[in-house]
Amino acid sequence: xxxxxxxxxxxxxxxxxxxxxxxxxxxxxxxxxxxxxxxxxxxxxxxxxxxxxxxxxxxxxxxxxxxxxxxxxxxxxxxxxxxxxxxxxxxxxxxxxxxxxxxxxxxxxxxxxxxxxxxxxxxxxxxxxxxxxxxxxxxxxxxxxxxxxxxxxxxxxxxxxxxxxxxxxxxxxxxxxxxxxxxxxxxxxxxxxxxxxxxxxxxxxxxxxxxxxxxxxxxxxxxxxxxxxxxxxxxxxxxxxxxxxxxxxxxxxxxxxxxxxxxxxxxxxxxxxxxxxxxxxxxxxxxxxxxxxxxxxxxxxxxxxxxxxxxxxxxxxxxxxxxxxxxxxxxxxxxxxxxxxxxxxx
Amino acid sequence: xxxxxxxxxxxxxxxxxxxxxxxxxxxxxxxxxxxxxxxxxxxxxxxxxxxxxxxxxxxxxxxxxxxxxxxxxxxxxxxxxxxxxxxxxxxxxxxxxxxxxxxxxxxxxxxxxxxxxxxxxxxxxxxxxxxxxxxxxxxxxxxxxxxxxxxxxxxxxxxxxxxxxxxxxxxxxxxxxxxxxxxxxxxxxxxxxxxxxxxxxxxxxxxxxxxxxxxxxxxxxxxxxxxxxxxxxxxxxxxxxxxxxxxxxxxxxxxxxxxxxxxxxxxxxxxxxxxxxxxxxxxxxxx
Numbered sequence: 001x002x003x004x005x006x007x008x009x010x011x012x013x014x015x016x017x018x019x020x021x022x023x024x025x026x027x028x029x030x031x032x033x034x035x036x037x038x039x040x041x042x043x044x045x046x047x048x049x050x051x052x053x054x055x056x057x058x059x060x061x062x063x064x065x066x067x068x069x070x071x072x073x074x075x076x077x078x079x080x081x082x083x084x085x086x087x088x089x090x091x092x093x094x095x096x097x098x099x100x101x102x103x104x105x106x107x108x109x110x111x112x113x114x115x116x117x118x119x120x121x122x123x124x125x126x127x128x129x130x131x132x133x134x135x136x137x138x139x140x141x142x143x144x145x146x147x148x149x150x151x152x153x154x155x156x157x158x159x160x161x162x163x164x165x166x167x168x169x170x171x172x173x174x175x176x177x178x179x180x181x182x183x184x185x186x187x188x189x190x191x192x193x194x195x196x197x198x199x200x201x202x203x204x205x206x207x208x209x210x211x212x213x214x215x216x217x218x219x220x221x222x223x224x225x226x227x228x229x230x231x232x233x234x235x236x237x238x239x240x241x242x243x244x245x246x247x248x249x250x251x252x253x254x255x256x257x258x259x260x261x262x263x264x265x266x267x268x269x270x271x272x273x274x275x276x277x278x279x280x281x282x283x284x285x286x287x288x289x290x291x292x293x294x295x296x297x298x299x300x301x302x303x304x305x306x307x308x309x310x311x312x313x314x315x316x317x318x319x320x321x322x323x324x325x326x327x328x329x330x331x332x333x334x335x336x337x338x339x340x341x342x343x344x345x346x
Numbered sequence: 347x348x349x350x351x352x353x354x355x356x357x358x359x360x361x362x363x364x365x366x367x368x369x370x371x372x373x374x375x376x377x378x379x380x381x382x383x384x385x386x387x388x389x390x391x392x393x394x395x396x397x398x399x400x401x402x403x404x405x406x407x408x409x410x411x412x413x414x415x416x417x418x419x420x421x422x423x424x425x426x427x428x429x430x431x432x433x434x435x436x437x438x439x440x441x442x443x444x445x446x447x448x449x450x451x452x453x454x455x456x457x458x459x460x461x462x463x464x465x466x467x468x469x470x471x472x473x474x475x476x477x478x479x480x481x482x483x484x485x486x487x488x489x490x491x492x493x494x495x496x497x498x499x500x501x502x503x504x505x506x507x508x509x510x511x512x513x514x515x516x517x518x519x520x521x522x523x524x525x526x527x528x529x530x531x532x533x534x535x536x537x538x539x540x541x542x543x544x545x546x547x548x549x550x551x552x553x554x555x556x557x558x559x560x561x562x563x564x565x566x567x568x569x570x571x572x573x574x575x576x577x578x579x580x581x582x583x584x585x586x587x588x589x590x591x592x593x594x595x596x597x598x599x600x601x602x603x604x605x606x607x608x609x610x611x612x613x614x615x616x617x618x619x620x621x622x623x624x625x626x627x628x629x630x631x632x633x
Contacts, residue, residue, distance in 0.1 A: 059598070059600075059601060061601030062601060165599075202583075202584045203501055203583055204582075204584055204586075218478055220478070220501075336600060337410060337412070340412050340587075340595075341410065343587040344419075344592075345415075346584050346585050
């Protein structure tokens with residue numbers, strides 16, 4: 001009897017001890033971007049005892065500002081690889097302890113070796129997802145699907161075209177249309193002319209995925225630039241759209257999960273990142289519409305007809321992708337000035 | 347005059363004025379000063395980013411033609427919307443003040459104020475549903491008219507004007523109504539008895555006497571419309587880039603608060619200038 005009592009007490013103590021070691025980690029990400037899915041957070045809490053609180057940003061600049069102004073407030077932050085070097089140089093994020101992330105072994109070397117994620121000579125962002133910025137068409141407006149980006153300039157679709165209201169995206173899009181390197185645009189005048197010719201074709205700009213879906217559903221648009229992850233969600237929801245990676249190429253982006261240098265709960269943060277690149281997490285997320293996973297095992301676990309396997313799993317498509325590199329502030333400002341000038345001329 | 351006030355009266359005056367001025371200081375003066383300060387910085391002073399005081403943000407306005415072009419476009423939009431509001435609102439206010447009495451007036455007033463009760467974003471999105479091709483307006487018109495019409499105003503300047511007029515019309519109606527109601531009916535009767543025509547009465551009596559209300563309403567419309575950004579962005583599509591949307595971009599999209607603040611103060615200065623130039627003209631018209 002006393003023995004059982006003793007055992008019960010010991011067990012209760014052990015349980016109490018393990019919960020005392022449980023941390024509350026704070027994740028900084030875009031809203032609705034995978035890490036904050038209820039089921040994912042619940043599964044993580046059940047497996048590790050750590051709880052997860054989210055905070056959101058609306059632009060990369062805002063994310064950087066939040067990291068600068070609130071040291072110690074965040075434990076995991078999503079950073080686009082094009083911004084990782086800046087965050088690292090400012091001392092905002094610390095190196096990743098690769099030994100603590102078991103699933104990292106399944107991430108291909110070309111992603112873990114990405115120059116931007118390895119800013120400062122060590123891995124500072126765990127490759128999480130990647131995707132494309134290309135375009136999607138309303139399939140009811142086309143008999144045969146276009147294969148060239150020139151469809152945006154096709155008079156047959158005048159007034160039925162949209163691109164996102166974003167300077168960098170618009171200019172890199174035009175760089176692809178003019179056959180240039182998106183990370184080193186040599187002929188900005190060609191880009192300007194190409195965009196100026198595109199303007200009269202445009203019905204409206206889109207700002208968010210929600211905008212895009214509404215405009216497409218209302219029949220306002222035939223063709224519009226779009227993100228691959230969003231396209232998979234729109235197709236999943238039944239919109240008659242198809243994502244196209246034209247022969248001219250597409251803009252690629254890579255998102256990494258980093259740990260702020262000021263984080264005090266790094267063990268829990270590493271555990272969360274490990275769960276985020278786990279195939280089990282990814283397969284379920286992909287069913288709801290997710291970008292492509294950086295984890296090869298996770299990508300392979302998708303069903304054959306899944307968007308990310310069908311479209312982005314094709315090596316020929318991937319070969320056409322130009323991945324975004326960091327953009328210096330002066331270049332960004334020049335792009336913004338050009339974009340505003342083009343918009344103001346309307 | 348205040349020198350003639352007894353100390354007790356002065357105290358009472360202070361008690362009555364303090365809450366309002368305290369509120370103005372806290373709610374307007376402080377944030378505005380903070381923005382003025384921001385507008386003179388080289389970078390947002392958050393975290394460790396280095397910054398210094400500079401006039402570059404104000405100079406940026408003059409370094410390209412983009413901002414000036416957009417400001418002029420916004421002022422034209424402001425004039426258009428104000429004119430439409432006056433043309434629609436003033437007759438309405440006249441009828442409400444001089445013709446209709448009793449319950450009917452209350453009911454009509456309610457209809458005028460109704461737009462104020464709904465969120466502005468909801469109003470604009472409902473306009474988007476109406477103006478869109480194959481939207482409520484087009485379907486409705488085609489159901490009534492014997493011939494097919496193609497109404498697709500969405501993403502055009504008329505769509506922006508319609509949305510803005512709807513949002514700001516009540517200001518003109520309310521201010522004009524108050525001014526019109528204050529006009530003594532016997533003045534109009536006297537003019538009529540002396541043989542003045544309807545137009546003469548309007549031009550010589552009603553309009554001059556109600557001008558302060560009309561001008562107040564017009565200013566209340568013009569100032570926010572010049573800086574408007576949400577309506578042009580949602581209803582304007584490709585042509586919806588205005589001075590206000592560029593300021594919004596600086597704050598929201600590119601996180602350049604100093605430039606956004608500087609552009610806002612330039613707008614404020616230009617609007618004040620316009621009001622300063624037009625007020626003597628209007629005062630003369632009234633006299």
